[in-house]
Amino acid sequence: MSFTPLSDTPAYKQLQLHQQQMHQQGLEISHLFDQQSDRFTQFSLSAAGVFLDYSKNRITETTKELLCDFARQQQVELQRDAMFSGEKINFTEQRAVLHTALRAPSNTPQRIDGIDINAEVHMVLAQMQAFVEKVHSGVWRGASGLVITDVVNIGIGGSDLGPKMVCQALRSFAHQGIQSHFVSNLDGHALDAVLSQVNPASTLFIISSKTFTTADTMLNAHSARAWFLQHFSAADLSRHFVAVSSNQPAVQAFGIAPENRFGFWDWVGGRYSLWSAIGLPIALSLGFAHFRALLDGAHAMDVHFQQAPIEQNMPILLAMLGIWNRDLLGCGSLSIAAYHHDLRAFPNYLQQLDMESNGKRINHHGQTVDVATGPIIWGDVGTNGQHAYFQHLHQSSDITPVDFIAALRPQHHLAEHQLMLLANCFAQSQALMRGKTAQQVTTEMQTQGMSDEQISLLLPHRIFAGNRPSNTILLDELSPMRLGALIALYEHKVAVQGFFWGINSFDQWGVELGKVLAKAIEGDLHSGTTATSHDSSTAGLIAKVRAAGK
Template identity: 40%
Template sequence: MTSDHWQTIKAMPQLSLNQMFEKDGDRVSRFALQHAGLYFDFSKTHLDEDLVGAFRDMADTLGLSAKREALIAGEPVNISEGRAAEHCAERGIGNPASVDNAHALHQRMKSLIEVIDSGALGEFRHIIHLGIGGSALGPKMLHEALKLGDEKYELAVVSNIDGVALEPVLERFDAGKTLLVIASKTFTTAETLLNAQSVIDWMTEEGIADPRGQVVALTADPEQAVEWGVDETRILPFSETVGGRYSLWSSIGFSVALALGYDVFADLLAGAAAMDRHFQDTPWSRNIPVLAAFADQYYTQVRGCETRAVFAYDERLGLVPDYLQQLEMESNGKSVTLDGAPLALHSSPIVWGGVGTDAQHAVFQLLHQGSHLVPVEFLAVIEAGDSLSPAHHNGLLLNCFAQGAALMAGKKSDDSHRNYQGDRPSVTILLEELEASSLGALLAFYEHRTFVNAVLLNINPFDQFGVELGKQMANKLAAEDGNRLDASTEELKKRAFGA
């Protein structure tokens, strides 16, 4: 039973990080791994060979190897919905039929991009991409990370139903040169379709005779898109077995592929596939996503850490913490096991973070001297993304490395207000350069890490029923059927909308 493994792990003596480095002069080489243009330094975590061995035994007991193979083979690993989770197939890894289908849909996407680039559908200069959750956050994060500033198309990704998010885009864009891309797996997402209708209304007001002729739909339900009014030749389907937060590899990535070029999208897929192969073929003790998950579980279950902080020391990666919030907390924010029993362990930690060096002057006070123990993850890129003086990028990297060193080392002082306890863990992930392939590998690493955490928790990371409850309540509030919610909510509704 896994409870025995947890007892073993919790009973293990634990040295401080400084002691671990003093004891093992080869610690960095043991716990730093490199793959697909990324360097992962786990040496400033409390992982050691004994702890990794104990987690490896637990992983074997829980059938991690078989579950990994089931995931990649396209078996129904999403047991609550009886569905596979085939995001790897989008990258060319997995069930041959699913891989062939994904390739065919990618080619369809590529063909439509070529048609649009030729001007056959109109002289477009702007793209409005509408979606929510993974249908928007993935494309937005990719575009922010990889855009060059001289793209043929100006892309705006809008997800919020708040009109303040959409209206400035409409004011800035030319309706006659705007392509509307609607991304919705079911093509019934209320927020996305309301935003889409507002864009259609804007185009009509601007004198566009056939606004729906400027629409592309990205969906797993093409019939719904046709019913909404999208021409079937401008619908890019993707598989029902690709979940929203894993969908940027599918047709959901169309807007980024159009704005940045299909070759960029292809490189993204190739980088992710390289990490897929590493996850599939590498022993647990050298498997990067697996080691990361072992550290996650140690800090969550043994040290009681309720959060994990992610700081991107590169402005281009500023949306990665937001992206990880959805990936990890929507996947592993569960309270029951695979068989429906109450989860006796802590589920996903709360993921939060920001951009360095800004965060150093805000939240790092808590990280260094607060009473919470917060594992920290640093993301940085060796090659600068700007052409200014090297002092900018050098200072950025030095600050990143210094923060990890300071969290570990601490600094003793007789003045308690100036005392830094130290022994605070961190992982540093270095990209050689920020390009599509290395970003693809990084994101695939996070996906597999999330999956391994779910296996260690014995939960299903591929459903998200908790997302639905708030939507149901919103629909109930909007309905004029006499149904009422609690007194507090009804008062709020009354104050906002009147009696």
């Protein structure tokens, strides 16, 4: 089969030519606003309760048209439909990619290999609901009769980042009386810090591991089990430990009753799994009605993604803007600036979603993609970031696009705080776009009474180049439904960018090599014999550990 490198395709060449013409014309974002009074209206849209303003990107109507042509050339809509239909688009593992089925309403037909997965999904949801209601009502109690007050989720990667982010983001909706804790880090300090806060008699542990063999998770799980058995007997484990796993024999051997295992499927990728039983800590934290609302919000974005034409399709537009900034403008990273304290874990969540999905360079043909793929994702909550790394965003030699995220209505009653917060959010995107010219800086310093000598010295340091792109994403409030839609928006954006680049966004082979090597090194650390199979650096580091233990 013949293969054409991406940069040699007709649509990509047209985009390159267009970008060169814009550069030659010196066309900046601020000029585009000056020329087009309705630019905000033309380059914004709403979907599933989420509003996207993408007018502060270095794009014109022609740019958008060419990006849409590129999307059609890359058959983005066809690949999207293949994903929703259950085709095994994760071709390196021969798996379907159907996290969208986890939030589909009941009686929505969806079959894989002849099995009605919609029925299976809703069976597990019913199991989760019944369990949550038992815990919240006090029917489910610990071995000594105390109600459950603390839930400790032990998992890593997608079994940790998503549930932890959602519980944190929706703390205003949390069920009173349940405190949520998350342990993912293999470092014993993490587990020790949690165990020191909880009472074994009123604590429920959720062990989240599809295979029940993940090394990090299982070491933490067995250590938590040993801690619990210092206070109770093995017969009491079934009242304090439940599992989210597909490995029933291993779960039962651990001491968890079969009825307290919540299953999920190989067509659910880890970083897309918070909608499944992996979301059990979310349901316990918020109550099942709010968990259901989270699913409904995501489903609303799914419907929009499936039905809206490319030109008005929010996930596809967001993906295309990312392609434009990454490949045509050379921006190597994307900063996430959430102007909401409860979204402080959202940048970390997006790091895994995006970088584990699209941090790849080999396409479906086994060839190296000849353009840049997934960007580096980083960020923090808004005003904290302003006093940390925004200097870099405004004046460094690197141009970093920013996604600003905010909620119009807060979950508190401190009105002045909210107005100042939103003012900062909007001001930062405006400042990145407009910058500050030499003339503006000169006039400002003259007004302050500075001498010509002072102005000449300080002028270059106070100029802001501007012309730095950003998106602004607004929710009416940070509710379960709106958060569900926001997460789904980014899930689909990441998938679409994978479609563009021709890579498999749904495997993660790069995670495996370090795990394999770690097992060998762990064996050497335990054995006490001289390691000879390693490079001199690794062998030397192993020797340091042995010396420290003497």
